[in-house]
Amino acid sequence: MRDLGSPGGGLGLGGFWRDTVNLRPSPPGRQAAPSECARPGSSRPPGGACRTPAMHRARGLCRAGVAAALGGSRALSALPGAGSAAAGAGLGPEAEADPELLRASSPELARRLRGLALVRGGFVSEAEAAELLREVEPGLRRGRYQSDHWDRAISGYRETERGLRGGAGRALLLRVTPAFPPRRPPRPSAHVLDLLPGGCVGPHVDSVKFCGCTIAGVSLLSPSVLRLQSLRDPRDRLELLLEPGSLYVLRGAARYEFTHEILPDEQSFFGGLRVPRGRRVALIFRNDPPW
Numbered sequence: 001m002r003d004l005g006s007p008g009g010g011l012g013l014g015g016f017w018r019d020t021v022n023l024r025p026s027p028p029g030r031q032a033a034p035s036e037c038a039r040p041g042s043s044r045p046p047g048g049a050c051r052t053p054a055m056h057r058a059r060g061l062c063r064a065g066v067a068a069a070l071g072g073s074r075a076l077s078a079l080p081g082a083g084s085a086a087a088g089a090g091l092g093p094e095a096e097a098d099p100e101l102l103r104a105s106s107p108e109l110a111r112r113l114r115g116l117a118l119v120r121g122g123f124v125s126e127a128e129a130a131e132l133l134r135e136v137e138p139g140l141r142r143g144r145y146q147s148d149h150w151d152r153a154i155s156g157y158r159e160t161e162r163g164l165r166g167g168a169g170r171a172l173l174l175r176v177t178p179a180f181p182p183r184r185p186p187r188p189s190a191h192v193l194d195l196l197p198g199g200c201v202g203p204h205v206d207s208v209k210f211c212g213c214t215i216a217g218v219s220l221l222s223p224s225v226l227r228l229q230s231l232r233d234p235r236d237r238l239e240l241l242l243e244p245g246s247l248y249v250l251r252g253a254a255r256y257e258f259t260h261e262i263l264p265d266e267q268s269f270f271g272g273l274r275v276p277r278g279r280r281v282a283l284i285f286r287n288d289p290p291w
Contacts, residue, residue, distance in 0.1 A: 091118065091120075091216075092115075095115055095179075096115075097117070097120070101119045101120075101243070103239040103271055104237075104238050104239075105236055109237075112253065113228075116251050117248075117254035119241070119246060119247070120246060120248075121243050121245070122243075122246070123218060123247035124168075124247075126245065128245075129221075131166060131168035132169060132218075135165070136190075136192045136281065139160040139162050140160055140281075145194075153201060153202045153204045154193075154199070154201050154202070155200055156197075156200065157193060157194060159191065159194065161190070161191055163190075164189075172283070176285050179249045180285075184212055184213060186214075186216065186285040186287050187285065187288065191283075191284040193281070194279070194280075195279065195280045196279060197222070197277050197278050198265060198277075199264075199280075200261070200262055200264035200265075201260075202261055203229060203260070203261040204259055204260070204261070205260075210289070211287075212286060212287035212288050212290065213251055213255060214249065214250070214251040214286070215250040215251070216247065216286075217248050217282050217285070218245070218247050218282065218283045219242040219243065219244060219246050219247075219281075219282055220280070220282070220283070221280055222278035222280040223275050223276075224263070224275065224277055224280055225239060225241060225242070225262070225267075225270050226239075226242055226263070227260065227261050228250075228254060228258040229261075230257065231258065232257065236258075239270060239271070262280075
């Protein structure tokens with residue numbers, strides 16, 4: 001298994017958009033966009049149904065594996081995703097990620113992306129997840145799974161845009177809003193992306209034509225691993241473990257200077273921990289570009 005603490009290790013974050021650019025890391029000489037737009041006034045960048053018992057078991061195995069991989073003996077209830085306490089914590093640029101769910105290729109990279117790449121377990125409860133899935137499933141069922149996206153960034157997927165009008169959806173929008181700059185709030189509609197167990201999202205940077213400085217996504221149904229990889233130095237990688245009900249946030253350098261992807265099932269590892277992929281539904285919130 002790869003060692004994410006070594007320069008060649010590391011996996012990371014995810015997010016999705018219909019129009020994407022930079023599907024592969026840029027050549028070494030390419031300059032990335034300015035990194036900070038997490039605060040108002042900063043510089044502008046350029047250019048479901050309820051879970052089945054098997055899904056419950058998958059989540060439990062995943063958490064137990066994280067604890068074992070870290071050498072810990074804490075009960076699952078003591079980990080961040082087992083309750084809702086972590087969900088109420090701050091989501092601004094000073095926020096801390098759940099340490100059990102994040103691994104960096106170097107301590108320096110972890111410091112660099114602190115507050116810019118964020119993951120929180122247990123952001124939505126199982127009851128909230130079930131309500132959210134009931135709301136978005138009818139729109140998803142009207143579409144067919146696609147084998148390939150026009151820009152080759154996504155495979156094995158279907159998607160829709162939806163304003164969340166149910167109680168859980170409205171509450172979710174309010175709870176993710178603090179992750180965005182006060183003058184640059186999230187759009188009221190969510191991008192709903194449904195990935196098959198064999199689907200994946202390839203490395204890309206969301207297009208600045210259609211997406212602003214912050215991306216926030218809530219994962220439902222299946223755990224997955226998301227990877228951030230630097231456009232300047234591919235050895236710089238960050239790995240986030242996205243459990244069902246978790247939230248991830250990308251902003252600043254993490255949004256503009258790193259590609260992000262969801263790993264396919266055969267590559268789905270969090271360090272030495274195997275993270276089997278099932279069907280995954282993500283609710284992704286973005287803000288508008290500043291122009």
